[in-house]
Structure formats: structure tokens, C-alpha cells
Amino acid sequence: MTELTHTDFLDEDPSAGELELEERASLRRVAGLSTELADVTEVEYRQLRLERVVLVGVWTDGTAAQSEASLAELARLAETAGSQVLEGLVQRRVKPDPATYVGSGKVRELSEVVIATGADTVICDGELSPSQLRQLEAKLKVKVIDRTALILDIFAQHARSKEGKAQVELAQLQYLIPRLRGWGESLSRQAGGRAGGATGGVGTRGPGETKLETDRRRINKRVAKLRREIAAMDTIRDTKRGRRLARDVPSVAIVGYTNAGKSSLLNAITGAGVLVEDALFATLDATTRRSATPDGRTYTLTDTVGFVRHLPHQLIDAFRSTLDEAADADLLLHVVDGSDPGPEEQVKAVREVLAEINERRSGPLPPELIVINKADAADELSLVRLRHALPDAVVVSARTGAGVAELVGSLAERLPRPEMTVEALVPYTRGELVARVHADGEVLAEEHLPEGTRLCARVRPDLASALESYVVNGSPA
Template sequence: MHQNEFPKVERAFLVGAEVRGTNSVISLQDSLSELALLAETAGMEVVGQTTQTLNSIVPATFIGSGKLEEVQAVIKELEADAVIFDDELSPRHQREISKVFGNDIKLLDRSALILDIFAQHAKTKEGSLQVELAQYEYRLPRLTRQWTHLARQAGGSAAGSGVGGVGLRGPGETQLEVDRREIGRKIDRIKRDLEGVRQHRSQHRQQRRKTGIPVIALVGYTNAGKSTLLNHLTNASVYAQDQLFATLDPTTRRTALPSGRQVLLTDTVGFIQKLPTTLIAAFRATLEETQEASMLLHMVDISHPNVVAHIDVVEDTLAEIDVPSMPRILVWNKIDRWAGDTPPQFPDSDMYREQVCISARTGEGVPELLEAIERVFAQELVRITLQIPFERGDLVSRLYRIGRVLTQESSAEGMILDVEIPKSAQDRYQDFAYENT
């Protein structure tokens, strides 16, 4: 391949705006820095950026008309191919801004950029379906007459859409309706497919509940190191890179705590500020894994200057998807990159049972994390005495996996065990409760 045959890297110019008097989780400049990382993750080269402070967002063009003309001149000078806004643009914003920049400049907002990254990184059928659904739901209200390729891709054409002879609508208008119907059909199909995935996952969770093995969900801001920790603890081979959204598809692996107790670790998609609502909805099937967990490990990058803001973003997103109250451990990761003495303080630290500093990459602090998990689980255990029939050795084995067997002895009717098991599993063994009379 000749050098000039390599695909051209798109040159992106970033635009950020903030409204006076509003409080943002992350400063405008830090948000633009994160947007630059997103653009680089998507394979773009960032060639410049600009910001504007407004009294209110301009209804037609998001930023002021003067600023828009300034951006137009700069992107021409820098030979930029794309302009990326740090906030989600409304359909009207996109339409009016595109008129100014022209069709040769790709116009994106943060939501569209994140969707593009997700599309690149989704590996499984489920992940691809979720991204496809989010993309279509994002595009549907933004359809314009320029989108006539959608229907052609679906096997339709303007000529075959019933225009000829009627004369009631223009061809572009009719084609727009065809595109909308086609996207609507695709959305319905993907939702049906995802419902099948959700039911399949639900069956898996029911099977896991029957085993009584507790599930620990790893949650955190994107690039906090969740996949690296999963790999370290379970010898898994989950893709883990120092970049945003390196992995999307959830992975569940079994591991043992120091006591020998078995647990399941589930890695989940990373969160980010201004995460598109269409994506949160599309990934609900995946995030249900978090809702069904026995414990959350909230991982954060202690070396990141906005780490406290990242904690807030994750907790807000967990609340948005209705994750129930459950024990949480705050895991300050990447201490090998950090020069501080004590972790930062933040207002809601009481919501965490334990806080542990680790390096998932080097393994430093991981034994202390496992001990903290044991302590938290111990707080969730109940002590009961059970009499298990001899022929139910499977129940005895399960008790050793999910809890702590303190004593075991034989009787005429079966094995008598003094055990500590999770409260959630107590009802399952109620029929075997033993009282020494």
C-alpha cells in the first residue's frame, strides 16, 4: 500500500459552552479535555478548540452567531474535517449549524461521538444490538432530507415509494417518511431481540441465585481499571487498555476469597458525564447485572484530578437506573500513579462500608481489598443450624461455597451444620432449620 492510500485521519475541532449561573459536575475546560480523549479514542486528531460563556443556550444555533462565524473561519484555516460540540445538540441546532458549516464538515456532538466509539468497541451480538438501538433512537428525531440513503440501504427507493402521479408531497418529503418508517421498524426489531437477550440473562441470573454464590458488580467511571482488576483476580483475558470505553460487554468470572468462599465478579460498562440517555436505556439489559448484585465495588482512578466528580457521576447514573441499596466498597485504584498520602474527602463517603487503596495493575493492596470484601460479607451473614439429609450432599457442598461452616457432625437423620450464610439465602434453607430439643 502506498503512503497516500492510508485512510485519512479526520481532523476535529472542539466547541464547548457553559451557561452563567449553572453548576456543572466537571469544569468546562476539563470536560473539553475529556471530549478530546473521546475524539482520539474514536480515531480522530484534535486540531483546536474554543469555548463560550452564555446567559442561555441560543435556541437556533446553540452558541452565538458571531461565535459560530468565528468557528467557521478557524476550521477553514485549520483544514478541519469535523466539529464536535461538548453537549448534545437538538435537531434544530444540528440543522441550523450545518447550514453555516456546509455539507463538507461533519457535525457531531458528544452523544454522537460516544455512540461512534461504542459502535467501534462492541464485540458481542448483544453489545452491537444495544449500540444499534441507541444510534437509531438518536438519529430518528434528527432525520433530514439528506438521509435518503437509509431507505435505499433497506431496499427501498424514491421511485418505489408511491410518489409518481399523486403530486401531494415532494419526493424528499415522502422519502423522509419512508426513512422514518424504516428506522421505526428497525427499532422495534432490535427491541424484540434485546428483550430475548434480557430474558436469557434473567435465566442465567436465576441459575446463579440457585447456587447461592454472591455476585459482586464492578462499577466505575470509564477507564477506572475495572477490567484490569477482573483480570488480576480471576486470570481472565478481558480486553483492558488505558483508554475510554476499552470494553463494553459485561463479563462474569468466578473467584475465591481468602476464606475459600466462592464469588462471581461482573465487569460492567464504564460511565461518563453527559452519557446519552439513549445509551443508558439501550444498555439497561447489561446494567441489570448491577441491579442483581450482592455487592458493588465502585472503582475510581485516584490519580485523576476529577476523581471526586467521577464518583458523583457514577452514583447519579446508578440512581438513574434504579440500582437498589446494597453494600458498597469504594476502591481507590491506580495508587502506583499517585503521590498523595490519604484519599480525597467527599460528602457522601458514609455510603461505603469500606474504602481500600489498590493498584489493579501491580496487585498492590488487592489482598487488603479481598479482606474488606470478606468483612462486608460477614456483616451480611446470619448464623443458623441446619440438619441436612445424607442424600443431599449437594446442599452441604453449596453451603461451603456460599458461606462459612463453623461445625459439622453426624446424627441419625443427617448432617448437622452450624453455618453462617448470606441473609438472601436463608429462606432457601428454612426447611432444614434444626433446633436441638
């Protein structure tokens, strides 16, 4: 029998990202199923009963291809949430119907499709008002949700950290508050005047509180508590960001459409080992890693949450601290999926979200470097078109590593450089200063002499002050 050594176990030790990916892919108990044959029919036995959904969209502007692409994206979102898509319908209208989203005639057609397919949920490709939601459910007799609720559900499934879970819950509650509703007197807790005396007697008369009011009050209390918790987490994040700013370490934020390959790119550049999965919104928690340019300058690289068309406003508000990482960066790496049928639409959607984030802030957005990813999966014609539309973009494949070295070189050229040039002769007893110059500055020339290390480097003002005692030839400049 072969003896296993300690190194054998070390070689097979998976990273945290691999463990999380394995957890998502592993078998999970499905609520509502039973092992007793009496509870299910023969046909249903051994089948996984997912939510069966019908998709419906309203095409108000753009081309037919764009409306179909939007519905195809909704189908991917539904599948990511764990649903089985049965049918997708699009209606051409000038604007959505204010009462039922698709109009009364189309509601009857939609109801027939729901009955014929056996669907139990209808998902609308837009944000429904509370009245639209209520009327559609009343007419279709099945659960109705909109695009916003679907995205919030996916975020709730994928949130891992305490901060991510709190942010998602806050967004869900903000979405829920205007959509609270009750049915009839069964949910009422008010029994004022003689009505109270007739049924409840002593202790039930007077002004009371409906179930709706109780729910709204409890949700508002929970929202206030979540805001306090997130504010405390923001303080920790701001402290870490402040330390980086104090050291003047350049920062790069990776932004882009969901599933464009941002986490894969972070791994390719830094070897971070974060979770990579071919799924929408696989990354919700910002990950920051340290890296260095080819000439030795240190910078940080942050992977942010992915964007999507019509990203819910509640999410932008709840994920404010995470998204501020992008707005505070020195450079944005805007990742575009080169294999997507409509990459130009992705670029437009990401820039719209960035503009919305920047509305609360003063000053312009950081400079942007476009990265066309998944070059190995894209056809040559699409890449030629993208190169023409985005002439300054860098084409890479994070999976194969092609173009990553060129990207790191372009990134280094665009990062801010230290402001002051100094020439100093540092004695060997002050080796920590030489280490700081290598870590935080840009070494132009270095020579080892009997008296010490002679350096010519670009450094920040605080480091120039520390080197002032050893400056030669009248520097700094």
C-alpha cells in the same frame, strides 16, 4: 535444530482477552486510500488521513478548570474514535444559544478556525438539537456532530457480542430518528395531482411518501425488531440471574467511570483474563466470574460498562439489561481513578447515572464500597485528599496488586451472610451435602469423627432443610 514440543505451544497460547487486544492494535485497511501515487499528493503520501476535528464547548456553570477538563475528556473521546484533534475552543455563556449553540458571532470565529486548521469535522461538547445541528452545518460547511453521537460511535466500534451490537444499534437509531432531514425536491417521492401527470404519468399520481417518511418508517421497523431481539436476550440474562438468586449466591457489581480500571480489578481478584486496554469504553459486554471470600463463601463478580459525564439517555435505555446487573447486586464496587485530575467529579457522574437507572425500579440501590484504583500512578497529595473525602474507601493498584488482599477482605465483610446456624453430623455417604455447605455456606467448625463429618455452619434455609435429618443439639437456630 531445536525440536518444538506440544507444551511449547500450550505455554504460548494467548487468552481470549489478549487476542481481542491484539486485534484492536493490529493494522487495519483505511477506507479511501489508494496505492497509486496519482491519487494522493507527495505531502499526503505515507500519511494516515484521520478525521481532523475542532472541538467547541459552552461553559455555563462550574469553574474554568472543570470546563477545560470536560473539553480534555472530549478530546480523549475523539481520539478514541479515531480522530485527530486540531483545536479546542470554549465559550462562556449563561446557556447555549438555541439556534447555533455558540451564537452567531462565535460561529463566524469558529468558521475561521475551521478554515485555518483545515478541519473537516466540528465536535460540540453537549447534545445538539436537530435545528442547531442543521444551522451549524449550513454555516460552517463541514460535518458537525455532538458529544452523544461521538460516544455512540465509540460504542459501535467497540461492541463485540451480539447483544452489545444490538444495544448500540438501537441507541444509534433512537438518536437518529429526530435528526432525519432531507434537502429539497431531490429526495421527494410525492407527485400528487397535476404535478404527477406532467412528469411521471400513470402510476405516479396520488398520495405518495417522501424520502424522509420512508427512512423514518424503515428505522421504526428496525427499532421494533431490535427491541424484540434484545428482549429475547434479556430473558436469557434474567434466567441466569434467576438461577444465581435461587441459589442465593451473593453478587458484586463493579461500576465506575470509563477507564478507571474496572476490568483490571476483575482480573486481579478473579484471574478472569478479560480484555484490559488503556482506552475509553474498552469494555461494553458484561463479564461475570465466580470467586470466593477468604472464609470460603462463594460470590459472583460482574464487570459492567463504564459511565461518563452526560451519558446519553439512549444508551441507558439500550443497555438496561446490562446496567440492571448493578442495580440487582448485593454490593457495588465503585472504582475511582486515583490518577485522574478530578476524581470527585467522576464519583458524582457515576452516582448520577446509578440514580437514573434506579428511577425505573422500586427500592434503594445496593450498598457501595469505594475503591481508589491506580494508586501506583497517583501522586501522594491526591491520595491524601481522596482518603479524606472518601474515608471508607480502599486504596489499591490493580496493575501491581497492592491493596487487593485488603479489598477482598473488606468485600467479604460487607457481603450478606447465610441466615441460619446449624450443627450436624453428616455421614460419609452424604459427602455431597458437606460439599454444598462448603460451597454455599460459611463453615464455622468442622471435625471428622468415625460416624461422619461434624459441621457447625451458617447456611441458607433450603440447605438447612437438606441437613435437617442430621442435625444435632437442637439446631438449626
